[in-house]
Amino acid sequence: MNILDAIAEHKRVEILKRKRDYPLSRLETFPSYGRKTNRIPMLDEDGRAGIIAEFKRRSPSAGLISGTADPVSVAGGYRDAGAAAVSILTDRKFFGGSFRDLQGVRQAYPDLVLLRKDFIIDPYQLHESSALGADMVLLIAALLDGGQVAELATEARKLGLHVLLEVHDREELDRYQASIGFVGVNNRDLRTFKVDPGKSMELIRHMPEGVTAVSESGISRIRDIRMLRDAGFRLFLVGQALMGTGDPGAACRELVRVLEE
Numbered sequence: 516m517n518i519l520d521a522i523a524e525h526k527r528v529e530i531l532k533r534k535r536d537y538p539l540s541r542l543e544t545f546p547s548y549g550r551k552t553n554r555i556p557m558l559d560e561d562g563r564a565g566i567i568a569e570f571k572r573r574s575p576s577a578g579l580i581s582g583t584a585d586p587v588s589v590a591g592g593y594r595d596a597g598a599a600a601v602s603i604l605t606d607r608k609f610f611g612g613s614f615r616d617l618q619g620v621r622q623a624y625p626d627l628v629l630l631r632k633d634f635i636i637d638p639y640q641l642h643e644s645s646a647l648g649a650d651m652v653l654l655i656a657a658l659l660d661g662g663q664v665a666e667l668a669t670e671a672r673k674l675g676l677h678v679l680l681e682v683h684d685r686e687e688l689d690r691y692q693a694s695i696g697f698v699g700v701n702n703r704d705l706r707t708f709k710v711d712p713g714k715s716m717e718l719i720r721h722m723p724e725g726v727t728a729v730s731e732s733g734i735s736r737i738r739d740i741r742m743l744r745d746a747g748f749r750l751f752l753v754g755q756a757l758m759g760t761g762d763p764g765a766a767c768r769e770l771v772r773v774l775e776e
Contacts, residue, residue, distance in 0.1 A: 517706045518575050522609055523658055526634045530607075534639055536667060545640030545646035552650040552675045553628045555599045556751075558727060564744045564774045567729070568767045569754030570620075572604070572611035573619060576708040579611075581758045586616040587623045593757075597771040600651065601627035602752060614647055621648030630679065634658060638670045651677040651697070656687035657706070664690045671726020679729060691723050696713060698722060699729035699752060712739055719746050737773050744774060 542548055557563045570586050570593075573579045590601045599756040603620060604612035617631055632648035633640065636658055644652050654667055664680065672676050672694050679697040682688045683704055691698060700715040710733035722728050730748045734740060743751065753770065757763040 518708070519657060519706050520571070520610075522606075522634050523636060525608055526606075526636060530637050530639060533643070537643070539639070541641055542642050542646040542669050547618075547648035548642070548646040549674070550645070551723060552677065553626060554650070554677065555628050557599050558749065564749045566597075566770050567600045567602050567752040567768055568593040568596070568598040568757055568763070569602035569632070569751055569752060570763075571602065571632075571754050571758060574755070575609055576703070577755055577759075580755055581763075582611070584737065584758065584763075587619050589758075589763050590620040590624060590627065592762070593767050594624060594627055596768035598767055600630055600749060602632045602653075602709045602754065604631040605633045605647070613747070617647045633665065636663070638667060638768075640671050641667065641674055641676060641694055644676060649676065651679055651700075654678055654680050654695075655678060655701075656682045656690045657755070659690065661690045664695075665692050668692045668694050681731065682718065685718070686719060686722060688718060691726075693723075696727060697729055697750070698726045699731045699750075701731045701733070703732040712743075713741055716746055717747065719748065722747070737770075740770060740773055 555567045570589050572582055584722045593601050604610040605617055607613050628650050630651040631644045632653045668678050678695045680695045680701050681701050682700045684703050699717045700713045702712045703710045712733050715730040729750040730743045730750045731752040734751055735754050757766045760766040
């Protein structure tokens with residue numbers, strides 16, 4: 516069993532427990548549930564590119580990255596640096612995240628675009644994402660077949676949530692649905708954790724028409740960001756390269772500056 520299979524198995528058990536403790540009727544009473552979601556404003560401007568800056572404490576591949584970081588403080592630094600959106604890891608077991616991280620950032624910054632990054636395999640998690648205050652959700656194609664992607668994307672749209680479909684190869688890209696506005700290429704294979712930035716360059720040529728292309732993971736060098744931007748990517752999801760510094764906000768500001776050149 517690879518790490519992605521282990522995560523999915525644990526997630527199924529976790530979801531059953533949450534459905535028991537927080538049924539849909541309870542989620543619907545949360546202040547953020549069903550709110551009008553924020554969208555990334557810079558996408559209205561042709562040619563502009565931006566950073567989705569990520570808050571995460573640890574990962575299975577990197578181990579502990581920043582165990583004492585405060586999500587509200589880090590997100591504020593990202594916002595001040597000009598990040599287009601902020602990604603919040605909510606998986607606890609494998610990434611050290613929590614729902615409180617997302618809720619706290621939403622409460623502190625109502626206008627910030629927030630991506631809930633987790634392993635979403637059940638429509639219940641979309642209602643949960645709305646209740647927690649997310650604007651966008653991540654769907655990982657490696658965990659889902661085409662029918663599941665279609666079901667989850669449709670439910671997300673009903674809730675007003677934007678969808679980022681994460682793919683790693685052509686086969687996964689074929690699971691794209693027309694209602695999805697963002698397609699991300701994960702340069703890290705989640706089964707092996709091998710990083711290959713060339714994945715983004717390979718798949719940008721096959722992106723569906725009209726989607727916003729996102730390059731994810733393994734992005735740390737300025738020259739790589741420039742190359743990917745010139746190839747057609749408009750958003751870059753960066754986490755470890757920011758969180759591993761002493762000042763994630765300052766590191767984010769430098770990447771935003773490069774994209775504005």
